[in-house]
Amino acid sequence: MATAASAVVERAQKKQVVVEVAAPSRREFLYYIWGASIVLLLGEATAGLIWFALPRFKEGEFGGTFRFTGEDIPAAGDPPLAIPAGRFHVAHLEDDRLVTLYGVCTHLGCLPKWDEGTIRFRCPCHGSQFNGDGTWITGPAPRGLDRFRMTITFTDGEVITQETGAPVALNGREIASLAIDSSDKVIGPGQGVTL
């Protein structure tokens, strides 16, 4: 009986253990605010650190903007112009469209080479193949070659900025200058997509 009674008392005592939390005092509240400001500061410092460490791009270097005159651009149907410094190819397709292809295979980062005999890019690593406009033909690559954005200035003064990276139809017009932004690639078209 005694043990049962003490158990009841114990249970009652346990129930009574309700921690009464006073409203934060001024001092406590100010500590929380101070803590929050430290967290905020750390967040800002992290953002600053990322900003600090992100690479900067220069004109004419890979990652920067490349500029070409109309004379640099290959004629329609010619092999694509390879720019090793920028790791891209400027392809002037047979049907007079212009596209800039990032030269890195979408599979695992190897460098496909243009094969004039079979009119396609072939990757030396795992045999992916791509058309002149970068679309996927075969191989383990998940999609066609990625593209870069171009700004084309025609001799008649018109300026086209190609935001999607898709081939631009020139319709026989002469190019005065071409600017290629190699800092940010546009994901290439999926397998089976033709443009």
Next chain:
Amino acid sequence: MSILPFPSFLDDIKDKGFKKAIFEGINEVVERSTAGMNIQDIREALRGEAPTRRPNPRLQPHADGFWLHMRPSYFHKDMTGLYPEFRLGWLSTYFVFFETITGLLLMVWYTPSPTVAYGDMLNILGNVPLGQLMRDLHRLGAEFMVLIVCLHMIRTFMTASYKKPRQFTWATGVILLLFTLLLSFTGYLLPWDQLALWAVTIGASMIEAAPPAIVGENLNLLVRGGPDIGANGLLRFYLAHVLLLPAFLFIFTGVHYYKVIVHAHSLPPQKENIGEDTAKRVPLDKRVYFIPDVLTSEMMWIAVTTFLLIVLCVWFYHAPLENHADPQITPLGTTAPWYFLWVQGALKLGDKVLWGIIFPTVLLVFFLVYPYLDTSASRRYADRRFGMSLCFALVSMITFMSYMGLPEYGVSTAPSTEIIYRMRHEPTHGAMGILLPVPFDQLAPGVYTTRQFEGTEEEADEIVAALNAELDSFSFQTLDADRNPQTTPLRDFISGQLGLTHSPVVGSSLRFSTVPAASPELIAVMEEFEHELEAEGEALHNAIGIIAISDVQGTLRRADVLIVWQEVELEGSKPVLDENGEPNPLFNEDGSPMMRIEEGHTFIHRDSSYYMK
């Protein structure tokens, strides 16, 4: 009265005599520098006697000294043998220090810049005394460290040592595994050779897949220091390898070991009752004291392990160094380092984000929280059928996925590319093209064909003459500059492919000749070439293998490897076979066979020592 105006050692000499004072002075220095053990205590310990002083002086270095403050003063007798820990945790720690020391030494001769890094490697290998040994030790140690840490993890899982109260110890161990992998991976890039650049490119390509796109792209830029691994990327990998990651590794090694000591090494599962953890309560007769038993045993193990590593590096292992990194040329058969092959295998299963990022992350998080999920009390092997099965399933899965990550699995290269690669590729992954080791003197200039080896030795002259005759009448279609079909004689086509400027021996009239009998090793290579073409006979119909050797400079020869074959009907990359198992050769519109050609070449210098290896 003091001799000097203050108490000094001279007073001791005056009081006790010179000999005694000197001895007591030395004794005190020893006791102070060992934080509690004087000469007598040390000699008692080494003689295997019980300590005669109280309190036990052998516990003092643990209580008062810095170096042993984190080492327990005694171990359980059951934990000092090979089973159940196999010294794997100890070995992991050993390699942390081993890699730090060899790494610091290598840093003396290394500059993280693409313009000098490779030159520094050659300098370390060729000029620095013991430089190659130091590099081999560092590289082999890194490979062993990854292996040992993985085995340590498997052992801990097997004996269920991750269970309460050691869950957090396990979690810090998983973090240490991650840092070990990252350290090894960042070190991969530093030699700035082809293997380094492309293995790391493939690895870093996975970072780019992290969702959402903006995170992946920026992470990629942060790690590579540009859209591409260059000077910035090398510097970042170097800094991560020598500063950031080691700092984290040391901190977490400290946390991990502190937890190991707090909870003590878990006993073998069968040694204690289910649900009990008696590791901390070591009976007096089961204690093995750190001083002297464990300390001397560890010193012995350090010596043995270091000795084994040195033996391996002197006679059996050399860290690979390939050609200078070339961001414009990807070598064939590039893979990630072996401990990341499983990720590469997973990538072949489908989506890059799912298998390259989400899958490894889920696996890592699963390992981290596993001890908090599996809360069953028993550590006995028989009670843990599910856990054991899970362990073996995971080990099998990782092993199989690593196999899937090999270039052989699931990626098809055109057979012609593959064969040419096997003939002439530069030393990669510890192998090289079979043409490379042929002695320079045996590379007699001329144009040779595998056809010669299709018949008997006596028929060789006849076969080659027949092929030369056939060449005159053999032509097929190619596309000219305006993409109009154009009939080209095979002779012109091959001559064109060989590049007349490079191959004065070929000239305008291509003629095959038989391989001189004085070149037995070249003959062996040609025979192997013929076998490989025959093995791929279905895809490479009527294939002719050609090796053309020409003098470029007096001491440099160029070897062109060509395969000419008739195109067959393909489905994917496999030839379509008819009911007789024969491939279906293709013809041009004018009825001529549709011929294909593939070429590769290499230069061999008289002083190149490929054949000596």
